[in-house]
Amino acid sequence: xxxxxxxxxxxxxxxxxxxxxxxxxxxxxxxxxxxxxxxxxxxxxxxxxxxxxxxxxxxxxxxxxxxxxxxxxxxxxxxxxxxxxxxxxxxxxxxxxxxxxxxxxxxxxxxxxxxxxxxxxxxxxxxxxxxxxxxxxxx
Numbered sequence: 001x002x003x004x005x006x007x008x009x010x011x012x013x014x015x016x017x018x019x020x021x022x023x024x025x026x027x028x029x030x031x032x033x034x035x036x037x038x039x040x041x042x043x044x045x046x047x048x049x050x051x052x053x054x055x056x057x058x059x060x061x062x063x064x065x066x067x068x069x070x071x072x073x074x075x076x077x078x079x080x081x082x083x084x085x086x087x088x089x090x091x092x093x094x095x096x097x098x099x100x101x102x103x104x105x106x107x108x109x110x111x112x113x114x115x116x117x118x119x120x121x122x123x124x125x126x127x128x129x130x131x132x133x134x135x136x137x138x139x
Contacts, residue, residue, distance in 0.1 A: 024084050024107045025050045029131035031114070046112075046131060047073070048086070055079035059090045059103075076103075084108070105131070 029046040048057035058073035079088035084107040091100050105114040110133035117126040 025055070025081065025086060025112075028134040029112055030134050031129045031131045033129070044131075045134070048076075050081055053081050055081045055086055055088060057088075086112075 026049050027047075029048065031044045031046075032041045033044070035042055042062055044059065044061040046057060046059055048055060055076070056079065057076050059076060060071045060073045062071045074090050074092060076088040076090055080086065086105045086107075087103065089100050089102050091098055093099075099118060099120055101116060101118045103114055103116055105112045112131040112133075114129045114131055115126055116129060117124050119125070
């Protein structure tokens with residue numbers, strides 16, 4: 001009987017941790033970066049949803065220089081959730097060539113500290129960024 005009770009308590013604790021991780025990660029997150037040419041800041045939006053241990057969502061970021069088309073959401077791939085940490089990729093196609101950006105993030109309150117890595121042919125470049133929570137989806 002004690003063993004069954006211990007198993008039940010452990011199962012409930014695990015369910016609470018999974019739900020807490022979903023609440024901590026799900027929602028809209030934004031990163032604002034200074035433009036390299038002195039123009040308006042570059043804003044990237046992450047729209048993420050956790051369901052159990054599955055992570056889905058999109059990344060919307062401006063691409064190209066002046067006159068570039070409006071940002072289009074791109075689905076994330078290879079997404080994983082472990083507690084309050086996430087990893088995922090975003091694959092974009094430019095002039096017939098694809099580029100994969102890898103993201104790693106860890107949530108603490110309303111901030112997600114992220115590492116963004118991309119290789120455009122001259123070796124991987126990693127930058128560290130902080131995304132701020134914009135909204136939490138309603139249940």
